Amino acid sequence: MPRISVLGCGRIGRMHADNIATHPQATLAGVFDTHAPFAAEIASKHGVTNFASALEAINSDDVDAVLIATPTSTHVEFLEACVKAGKAVLCEKPIDLSLERVNALAKRIEGTKVPIMLGFVRRFDPGHAAAERARAAGEIGELHQVTITSRDPGMAPDGYIKTSGGIFRDMTIHDLDLARFLLGEEVTEVTATGSRLVNPTLMDECDDYDTVVVILKTASGKQAVITNSREAVYGYDQRIEMLGSKGMLVTDNHHNHSMKKYLATETNVSSPLQHFFIERYGAAFDVEISKFVDAIENGAPVPVGFEDGRLALLLADACFKSVAEGRTVLTSEFA
Incomplete structure (x- = not known):
């Protein structure tokens, strides 16, 4: 071992x-x-x-x-x-x-x-991974759109925000990598918009955003839409949809348990969402270590390598450029 x-x-x-x-x-x-x-x-x-x-x-x-x-x-x-x-x-x-x-x-x-492996753990989430396999197997026909919703339960501490490199590099970067993984094609165009709706003082403090939307497009026209917020009062919101010519794939939020209440005053009431990334992606972190061990022991290729990390950062930079310049940015501009 x-x-x-x-x-x-x-x-x-x-x-x-x-x-x-x-x-x-x-x-x-x-x-x-x-x-x-x-x-x-x-x-x-x-x-x-x-x-x-x-x-x-x-x-x-x-x-x-x-x-x-x-x-x-x-x-x-x-x-x-x-x-x-x-x-x-x-x-x-x-x-x-x-x-x-x-x-x-x-x-x-x-x-x-x-072997160099990057910690983009969401690729290893059992639901996300199953969706990617179903897409690759052609179960939903030709993929058209990927929709990724990723919202934190609350703002990170000020000290973290000021040194994080900005929302696109510390938060959205996970979803940028996940989008590449699910699309199965490289992104050629990036369009992003950002707002300061949770903390309006972010502009003065670190020129960052707390609410962003990103649209990615591949050369064949496939699209991915990423919706991020630093604060969702109802919990850690993690969902994806994949729409194809023959159907749709969905992976949904995780709750503390699956019981739902139906009463005279309220219906379909669920337990809270799992608190944050360690709880939500607990199974994925275990798979990540197993994949790393497989690369060390058996020479298996790392499932997410250095170049994946570089390309995710490139897309994050493209997001910042798109917001700053108010236009669609071509990834070729970073070549």
Whole structure:
């Protein structure tokens, strides 16, 4: 079983460490975080090494692979260190906030045989994955439209918003990757619009948006529409529809349980939506680790690689350009 170290012990790193430690096909080798108490807690919980530095967690002879869950600004450095060390790497999105830096890294690691996987976990959601397989099998005929609804239950903390790179790079980027996955074709045109409806002061604070719509188009005319909001008061809203010439595919929200109430005063009342991404995509995170292990142990191709991460960031940049210039942006403009 591959021995995997985890860099970063914040919310998502902690979840990854727990998943690896309990995964039947992987071993948690150790953890590292610049905030020592976080790493010490996880290392103690699982009885693993608390590495003194990120490079030690990468280069240790007791480590076969690395999962990067550190701040985005460190991803390029740690990714390159993993490649140099010959260690397979699973990196949380995005690779970086700068497409220029990502392109430069792509050139430096060109030709590497080291497995590099990106953490676009929504591809592994059982419903989303089943929909993609049904589309590929022709069950709905020729695909025409993909509709992705993705809304957070509430605004992220101000500190996160100000350093996130903006909604298109930190939130919509998941849906941009999912759209590429579901369309089965590359996007050639991007049209985006953004508003500040939840927090009107975002313009003054960080020139960002909290409510956005993106329209993607492929060369053959297939369309994807992405609807994002930073705040849906009813919970974490995650749905997709795929319309084809012979029918439609739908994957819906997840609830805490499936019971519904029908009373004299109200009908079809369901339990709340699952709270946030760790709960909603829990099964997908488990599949993600299994896919990573398969790439390490059996040489299977990573299902979502470095180039997928680069293209998702390119589409995010195209969204910002579209909003700023009030026009449809061609992806060829970034070539």
